[in-house]
Amino acid sequence: MDNPRILLAEDDPNLGQVLNEYLMLKGFKPTLCVDGQQGADTFKPGKFDICILDLMMPKKDGFQLAEEIKSIDPEIPIIFLTAKSMKEDMVQGFQVGADDYITKPFSMEVLLLRIKAVLKRTMSGTHSEIPDEVTLGCLKYQYADNSLTTPSGPIKLTTKENELLKLFVENLNQTVTRTVALKKIWHDDSYFNARSMDVYIAKLRKYLKEEESLKILTVHGEGFKLVHMH
Amino acid sequence: MDNPRILLAEDDPNLGQVLNEYLMLKGFKPTLCVDGQQGADTFKPGKFDICILDLMMPKKDGFQLAEEIKSIDPEIPIIFLTAKSMKEDMVQGFQVGADDYITKPFSMEVLLLRIKAVLKRTMSGTHSEIPDEVTLGCLKYQYADNSLTTPSGPIKLTTKENELLKLFVENLNQTVTRTVALKKIWHDDSYFNARSMDVYIAKLRKYLKEEESLKILTVHGEGFKLVHMH
DNA sequence: ATGTCCGTTTAACCTTTTTTAACAGGTATT
């Protein structure tokens, strides 16, 4: 499935709107419902690939809504959004067939990962990124292909090498902070991941040696910057 | 500017966290404060490029916080986040010097556009950009490359050396006050940073020795001035 | 299951960058 459809039920209009838009940006097709009743009215079998439901909502809470949905389509995956204090209540959540839950406040990154994980489990749908070909001096970078072609031959990039290089190419001549890179690629900003990243910086620098005008500069205390000089 | 720093004051932890992360991913450097008081404690002149303040917050509301911030740095741009019902109150908002406001619920894209628009407006003029490559007598300074080429070979500049030299070159023959340099490069005008800067002045002076006509003069009690004599 | 391969992480050690500290000179003010 190309654009997984999400039933998003969240009564806080601020959070709801932001989540709705974020999911859209990430290639999903979310439908925002502002309470449990609207969620129940909106759900139709076959119309959605996954449901993300807030627990505390007016008119009909997340559990009630989930039960209704499951009675219509027992296969559809459900993720609950829950306050930390409601953690224990998730026993009930899993009883009604929850696939996962996230405690508020949560990071969008985490939400995205959970959604992807659940979808991967439940459907064979794959998300295809835009295949890109970028020419940087004498180098040809094909992100979709994990490959970097240099005058002395092509290099097969590993997953992490590829994601990091992509991040730099997307932000050419701009500083990519360590935090952003770690969050985007390692999904966790920790000491060891930071050191791991340093190892990958070294690898990329080695690959880029063939093109004189291309350099990864370090911005001390901030991050790194891929610069292309003319 | 490279990574605009944002003071983000929002008491709703869900919205706050999501916004914080979104702004980070979009290349900003947000600092999240959970109430007005924390916002006031966090703000320091030179530490931020723009403030995004929720109006309704515990301890200190958005207006109070804005007033404090403006009394410290009257130039800093401020955007308010406000409930629709509070629209009329924005008269007061503009009185305390708001640059823009957004009514909740809002779309992240709108927020992004407003931020960019405000930054464009406020940062133009204050930022005389220099070309990638500047020739100063027998020296060639390549800002983008962190390098200074002298007759006796190229010098790789560190991040701080580079930023400081850039500031001087942008203000050739003009006094750069200590305060301005500290705010722009160290993001905090404190005693120790001032001494750190002195160390860097010494380093730059050493590098510039090769070109007789180029000197960093001290303007006592004010700052420094890079002069080029013919 | 078991072993091997390969990407990734962890660890140890080293280098560079930046900050802090201490002291020595200057400059303005009274």
Place this chain on the structure above:
DNA sequence: AATACCTGTTAAAAAAGGTTAAACGGACAT
């Protein structure tokens, strides 16, 4: 001239980054 306050210089401590190799762990083939 005495004082207080800046600035210059140098060295050290502290923080951040660079390099390399071994350990880990999942995927795959045997």
